[in-house]
Amino acid sequence: MMNAHNAMFPGDPAPFSPTLDTDSQPRLLLVDDEPRLLSSLYELLKGRGYQLTTASSGAEALAHLSRLRFDLVLLDLRLPDIGGHEIMDFINEKGIDADVIVMSGEVGIDAAIGALKRGAYDYLRKPYAREELLHTVTKALKGRRLAIDNERMANQLENSEKMYRYLVDSSPDIIYTLNHEGRFTFVNDRAYQLLGYSRDELLGKHYSVLVHEEDLERARYVFNERRVDERASRNVELRLKCRGGNSQDRTFNTTLMTISLNAIGMHVPDQEVKKLEFFGTYGVARDITDRKRAEEVISYQAYHDILTDLPNRILFKDRLGLAVIQAKRKKTELAVMFIDLDRFKLVNDTLGHVKGDELLQQAATRLKDCLRKGDTLARQGGDEFTIVLPELRDRDDARMVADKFLETLQQPFDLDGHEVHISASIGIAIYPTDGESIDELLRHADIAMYQVKALGKNGHSFYHTSMLDVSHQKIALEQALRRALEQDELEMYYQPQIDALTGRIVGAEALMRWNHPTRGVLSAGEFLPFAEENGLMLPISDWMIGALCRDMLQWNNAGTDHVRLSLNLSPQYLDRGDFFEKMRNALVRYNIAPGQIEVEITENICIRNPQYAIEQLNKLCQLGVSVAIDDFGTGYSSLSYLHRFPIHTVKIDQSFVKEIYEEGGHYPVILAIISIARGLGLNLIAEGVETEEQARYLRANGCMTMQGYLYYRPIPLGEFMKSLRTQPTLFGLRAIQA
Numbered sequence: 168m169m170n171a172h173n174a175m176f177p178g179d180p181a182p183f184s185p186t187l188d189t190d191s192q193p194r195l196l197l198v199d200d201e202p203r204l205l206s207s208l209y210e211l212l213k214g215r216g217y218q219l220t221t222a223s224s225g226a227e228a229l230a231h232l233s234r235l236r237f238d239l240v241l242l243d244l245r246l247p248d249i250g251g252h253e254i255m256d257f258i259n260e261k262g263i264d265a266d267v268i269v270m271s272g273e274v275g276i277d278a279a280i281g282a283l284k285r286g287a288y289d290y291l292r293k294p295y296a297r298e299e300l301l302h303t304v305t306k307a308l309k310g311r312r313l314a315i316d317n318e319r320m321a322n323q324l325e326n327s328e329k330m331y332r333y334l335v336d337s338s339p340d341i342i343y344t345l346n347h348e349g350r351f352t353f354v355n356d357r358a359y360q361l362l363g364y365s366r367d368e369l370l371g372k373h374y375s376v377l378v379h380e381e382d383l384e385r386a387r388y389v390f391n392e393r394r395v396d397e398r399a400s401r402n403v404e405l406r407l408k409c410r411g412g413n414s415q416d417r418t419f420n421t422t423l424m425t426i427s428l429n430a431i432g433m434h435v436p437d438q439e440v441k442k443l444e445f446f447g448t449y450g451v452a453r454d455i456t457d458r459k460r461a462e463e464v465i466s467y468q469a470y471h472d473i474l475t476d477l478p479n480r481i482l483f484k485d486r487l488g489l490a491v492i493q494a495k496r497k498k499t500e501l502a503v504m505f506i507d508l509d510r511f512k513l514v515n516d517t518l519g520h521v522k523g524d525e526l527l528q529q530a531a532t533r534l535k536d537c538l539r540k541g542d543t544l545a546r547q548g549g550d551e552f553t554i555v556l557p558e559l560r561d562r563d564d565a566r567m568v569a570d571k572f573l574e575t576l577q578q579p580f581d582l583d584g585h586e587v588h589i590s591a592s593i594g595i596a597i598y599p600t601d602g603e604s605i606d607e608l609l610r611h612a613d614i615a616m617y618q619v620k621a622l623g624k625n626g627h628s629f630y631h632t633s634m635l636d637v638s639h640q641k642i643a644l645e646q647a648l649r650r651a652l653e654q655d656e657l658e659m660y661y662q663p664q665i666d667a668l669t670g671r672i673v674g675a676e677a678l679m680r681w682n683h684p685t686r687g688v689l690s691a692g693e694f695l696p697f698a699e700e701n702g703l704m705l706p707i708s709d710w711m712i713g714a715l716c717r718d719m720l721q722w723n724n725a726g727t728d729h730v731r732l733s734l735n736l737s738p739q740y741l742d743r744g745d746f747f748e749k750m751r752n753a754l755v756r757y758n759i760a761p762g763q764i765e766v767e768i769t770e771n772i773c774i775r776n777p778q779y780a781i782e783q784l785n786k787l788c789q790l791g792v793s794v795a796i797d798d799f800g801t802g803y804s805s806l807s808y809l810h811r812f813p814i815h816t817v818k819i820d821q822s823f824v825k826e827i828y829e830e831g832g833h834y835p836v837i838l839a840i841i842s843i844a845r846g847l848g849l850n851l852i853a854e855g856v857e858t859e860e861q862a863r864y865l866r867a868n869g870c871m872t873m874q875g876y877l878y879y880r881p882i883p884l885g886e887f888m889k890s891l892r893t894q895p896t897l898f899g900l901r902a903i904q905a
């Protein structure tokens with residue numbers, strides 16, 4: 168363990184080491200050429216706790232001194248070979264740490280002066296009295312012991328001071344003391360590293376030179392702290408001014424540093440008045456700049472939308488709350504707008520989330536550019552934005568801003584080379600007419616926005632109480648759809664697909680219907696888009712897979728043809744990781760051959776996350792399920808997708824089929840789709856075939872499978888099975904054709 172006695176600090180020249188082993192007996196060297204005197208000296212000192220060594224000549228004495236360490240040398244001056252003075256010179260030259268008592272029979276004063284000049288501890292004239300010698304030896308050793316103890320204590324003190332200095336200077340915090348006037352009397356090295364001011368620059372200066380002007384008032388209390396107990400200043404946050412410039416030693420080069428300061432008063436006892444006298448303040452300042460910055464970032468993020476950098480819904484509510492208070496006080500109006508981007512979902516689904524995010528960022532910038540100072544634009548989430556326009560002169564002000572929004576959003580967006588067009592639906596609520604509270608205003612603006620959506624999107628509308636009915640209808644629809652799932656109100660219908668040559672049913676598309684308790688049978692187009700928006704598509708799709716397999720089991724068991732079934736796959740469902748497993752499990756459970764199933768996907772599925780879609784579809788194909796592209800030609804797809812995706816069938820969208828009104832006409836899109844499918848060896852189905860002309864044109868140009876009202880509408884399972892059972896057999900057909 169390190170202790171103050173032998174600790175090493177950076178910059179220390181050498182470790183401190185003691186010169187005397189305190190535990191051992193003192194070592195004495197007795198030097199005399201007179202054997203009798205030497206032996207009587209030995210006898211005198213023996214048994215008194217000393218280690219004794221004798222030398223009867225100067226040479227022998229030097230040999231001992233070179234080899235061993237002695238505390239005391241009792242030295243005869245007159246030696247036959249080397250004199251006592253020379254031995255003392257040797258001791259001095261070699262820096263031998265031993266005291267010397269000279270014993271001599273010399274009568275002249277010179278010998279004594281020579282000895283004392285060379286540092287002899289004492290000079291005893293021979294013959295000396297025994298007591299005198301013993302007393303001198305004891306005194307010399309005691310003095311030596313004292314000197315060594317003093318040196319050790321001095322060393323300990325020095326080391327201890329070094330250690331405290333080291334601890335203070337290497338502290339991560341600034342440590343300082345101020346005098347009673349608030350001037351620095353001490354600062355540690357850290358002050359220079361953090362603030363850029365050297366110790367000399369700070370000593371004697373008033374603390375206020377370092378404190379940011381706005382914090383001076385607060386600083387006054389803590390820098391003048393006199394208290395020492397728990398009431399002393401703790402964790403007071405202040406900003407200190409750092410010196411600018413590029414000092415290498417600086418940890419950072421900002422001009423302000425935030426510190427957390429603890430300070431206590433320093434006092435000394437005043438003997439006269441018998442109480443403590445204040446003489447300054449001791450403080451420790453911790454650099455919390457990074458923590459403060461992190462806190463600022465966190466707090467910014469808590470109130471802002473990271474994607475668009477706009478205020479988020481929390482901050483928006485706060486600003487709206489303030490605006491409402493102001494409007495109430497000044498008796499003015501304000502407007503709250505709810506903006507929802509139309510077609511955003513399509514862009515997100517087709518071009519992917521990255522482009523979707525980019526679109527939101529660009530839209531946010533455009534909206535912001537339409538606003539005045541004092542207006543607040545916020546992102547509520549998704550493609551929804553809210554705006555508060557305080558101090559409205561009249562409704563026209565809000566109308567003008569809404570028009571500006573619509574106009575700016577109608578300009579094409581460039582998303583990395585993709586030109587995208589969107590529009591917006593804007594609902595407006597006015598304080599105080601449409602509501603006096605934040606929530607009411609927001610809710611009514613939202614309702615007005617939904618009204619715009621319901622009436623065809625791309626526009627704005629002011630809230631009106633009659634709109635509440637529409638919004639209630641929306642809520643009711645969501646509740647009813649959830650109930651429909653629970654109470655088995657959904658049903659799968661089947662629309663047969665016909666071989667144009669034979670007229671026989673070769674397949675069927677499964678289409679969902681809702682047997683609504685009051686509104687009758689609703690087609691998929693009337694409720695599935697709503698389900699997509701409200702997160703109901705996943706449970707509905709789960710239900711669909713089970714219902715289809717149960718129905719197929721019935722028609723397979725009924726002995727009718729095992730015709731192929733096409734089912735529509737929602738992009739949300741394909742996105743979900745467990746879609747493939749669910750599908751496979753259902754087929755196994757109901758013993759349905761995968762080859763009897765065709766999954767219809769839209770082109771948009773292929774584009775939004777092609778790699779993932781390819782993986783999922785490949786897994787299906789490996790199982791034996793085939794894949795059809797629905798609504799071909801209406802999406803954003805390119806031909807390259809047809810190559811990359813495992814597709815078996817292309818369905819010509821009914822919008823193209825509808826354009827055919829005469830058999831001899833020219834319909835290039837249809838022809839192009841037919842030749843693409845032929846070129847790639849894909850099956851072809853025309854959907855939405857309603858007239859004989861359309862059927863004949865398609866057949867004449869090579870499309871042999873038809874689906875549409877001309878043949879069948881989507882029909883319930885029972886009816887579908889009956890149609891399968893009653894259709895003419897192939898044999899019968901051949902007979903008729905013959």
Ligand SMILES: Nc1nc2c(ncn2[C@@H]2O[C@H](COP(=O)(O)O[C@H]3[C@@H](O)[C@H](n4cnc5c(=O)[nH]c(N)nc54)O[C@@H]3COP(=O)(O)O)[C@@H](O)[C@H]2O)c(=O)[nH]1
Nearest residue numbers: 677678679690691692711735736737854855856857875876
């Ligand atoms: N994920 C799921 N999507 C489904 C499911 N069931 C249907 N859908 C999709 O909803 C869209 C609308 O479907 P629906 O309202 O059922 O309309 C379909 C047909 O009824 C209709 N149709 C068929 N023949 C004709 C015709 O001759 N004329 C005419 N005007 N309409 C006709 O077209 C719709 C079929 O569309 P498509 O799928 O594109 O072939 C629709 O996109 C369905 O895909 C479901 O269970 N899950």
